[in-house]
Amino acid sequence: MFSRKLLLIVGLLLLVGVVAAQCAQPQVQEVQKVEEAQPTEAVQQAQVAETQEVKEEPTVVEVQQPSESRLEAVRKRGKLICGGNANLAGFGYLAEDGTFSGFDIDFCRALAVAIFGVADDTTLEIRPLTASDRPIALQTNEIDVLIRNTTYTLSRDTEWAANFGPTTFYDGQGMMVRKDSGIKTLEDLEGGSVCVQTGTTTELNLADQMAARGINYEPKVFPDAPSTLAAYQAGNCDGFTTDKSGLISQKQELEHPEDHVILDVTMSKEPLGPAYAHGDDQWADIVDWTVYCTISAEEYGVTSENVDDMVANSNDPVVKRMLGVEGDLGKGLGLDNDFCVKIIRAVGNYEEIYNRNLGPDTPFNVPRGLNSLWTEGGLLYSPPFR
Numbered sequence: 001m002f003s004r005k006l007l008l009i010v011g012l013l014l015l016v017g018v019v020a021a022q023c024a025q026p027q028v029q030e031v032q033k034v035e036e037a038q039p040t041e042a043v044q045q046a047q048v049a050e051t052q053e054v055k056e057e058p059t060v061v062e063v064q065q066p067s068e069s070r071l072e073a074v075r076k077r078g079k080l081i082c083g084g085n086a087n088l089a090g091f092g093y094l095a096e097d098g099t100f101s102g103f104d105i106d107f108c109r110a111l112a113v114a115i116f117g118v119a120d121d122t123t124l125e126i127r128p129l130t131a132s133d134r135p136i137a138l139q140t141n142e143i144d145v146l147i148r149n150t151t152y153t154l155s156r157d158t159e160w161a162a163n164f165g166p167t168t169f170y171d172g173q174g175m176m177v178r179k180d181s182g183i184k185t186l187e188d189l190e191g192g193s194v195c196v197q198t199g200t201t202t203e204l205n206l207a208d209q210m211a212a213r214g215i216n217y218e219p220k221v222f223p224d225a226p227s228t229l230a231a232y233q234a235g236n237c238d239g240f241t242t243d244k245s246g247l248i249s250q251k252q253e254l255e256h257p258e259d260h261v262i263l264d265v266t267m268s269k270e271p272l273g274p275a276y277a278h279g280d281d282q283w284a285d286i287v288d289w290t291v292y293c294t295i296s297a298e299e300y301g302v303t304s305e306n307v308d309d310m311v312a313n314s315n316d317p318v319v320k321r322m323l324g325v326e327g328d329l330g331k332g333l334g335l336d337n338d339f340c341v342k343i344i345r346a347v348g349n350y351e352e353i354y355n356r357n358l359g360p361d362t363p364f365n366v367p368r369g370l371n372s373l374w375t376e377g378g379l380l381y382s383p384p385f386r
């Protein structure tokens with residue numbers, strides 16, 4: 001009698017144990033089922049496109065894949081096509097004489113030099129793009145690389161089908177207002193209006209920031225920088241918002257820059273850098289190490305002035321590898337071993353590029369801040385040339 005009762009209790013305990021064990025597992029089984037039912041990548045992309053309520057830019061699902069490598073295609077064509085800005089002095093600007101200049105344009109030049117040894121009208125074409133033009137230009141392979149004050153974000157990685165190279169300029173979004181408006185904070189824009197350009201992170205951050213702070217305002221949206229600035233200049237908006245670098249640049253375009261002030265507020269993180277279409281790792285490496293060459297050269301004190309002397313006389317193994325005096329690092333990228341020498345000779349190191357376009361001798365005089373080397377408290381850091 002006693003042993004039958006004991007058996008029953010043991011049996012019940014075992015049953016409870018099995019049920020409890022099963023209860024602890026169902027997520028695993030469910031996840032496995034979901035995994036089996038995963039839609040194809042194309043369907044996933046289509047679903048993303050369908051369910052998104054607010055889109056930054058139109059999503060193009062079909063990405064044209066070139067049949068040859070990008071490096072081969074660029075070499076065959078004889079020129080690099082770099083998507084750039086025509087309207088942002090200091091970063092990418094098209095002068096009346098038809099020449100482009102700016103910090104971003106110099107990285108286009110550096111890339112052309114890495115490939116062809118020289119950057120001129122025959123080896124480099126800058127294709128000016130508005131903010132909204134960018135994803136299509138990348139996806140259709142109209143450009144080889146995009147270097148146009150473009151912020152690295154997750155959705156651009158996925159929906160634009162782009163990869164981002166090293167950040168060349170750490171930025172953040174700001175707000176400009178008229179000095180005599182009395183506006184000192186974003187909260188003072190309550191009931192006011194803000195001029196902003198479409199197709200940008202700027203437009204999205206503005207909405208986020210104002211919603212988070214509970215500020216009612218009217219966004220006035222324009223397709224490009226000149227029309228956005230013109231509307232602000234004409235007094236159609238109380239505020240003008242874009243990346244702080246953009247504000248510093250655009251402020252100089254106003255009739256009376258001294259009548260305007262950039263508020264002491266940073267609304268977002270805007271890491272700006274080169275982007276290229278998915279699918280060609282060699283090309284990604286070439287773009288990335290072109291940028292790293294300029295950063296590393298600054299770190300090791302290699303400049304356009306002393307690069308030839310460094311090639312001849314430096315005893316530093318890092319410098320020797322970086323300049324191709326020793327090793328085969330350039331060849332590994334599909335370039336010449338002295339690709340970095342050519343870049344520094346023609347365009348300069350990061351500091352030279354920065355100072356030429358944004359430094360104290362320019363109308364912009366943008367402090368290096370986060371865009372200093374890691375050895376000087378900034379975020380610029382090249383992986384080793386090894």
Ligand SMILES: N[C@@H](CCC(=O)N[C@@H](CS)C(=O)NCC(=O)O)C(=O)O
Pocket residue numbers: 085086087088129130131149150151197199200201202223224225226242243246247270272
């Ligand atoms: N970094 C932001 C903003 C980039 C952007 O397009 N900024 C504007 C305002 S400064 C610009 O460069 N406009 C030039 C044009 O479209 O003509 C992004 O990647 O979305």
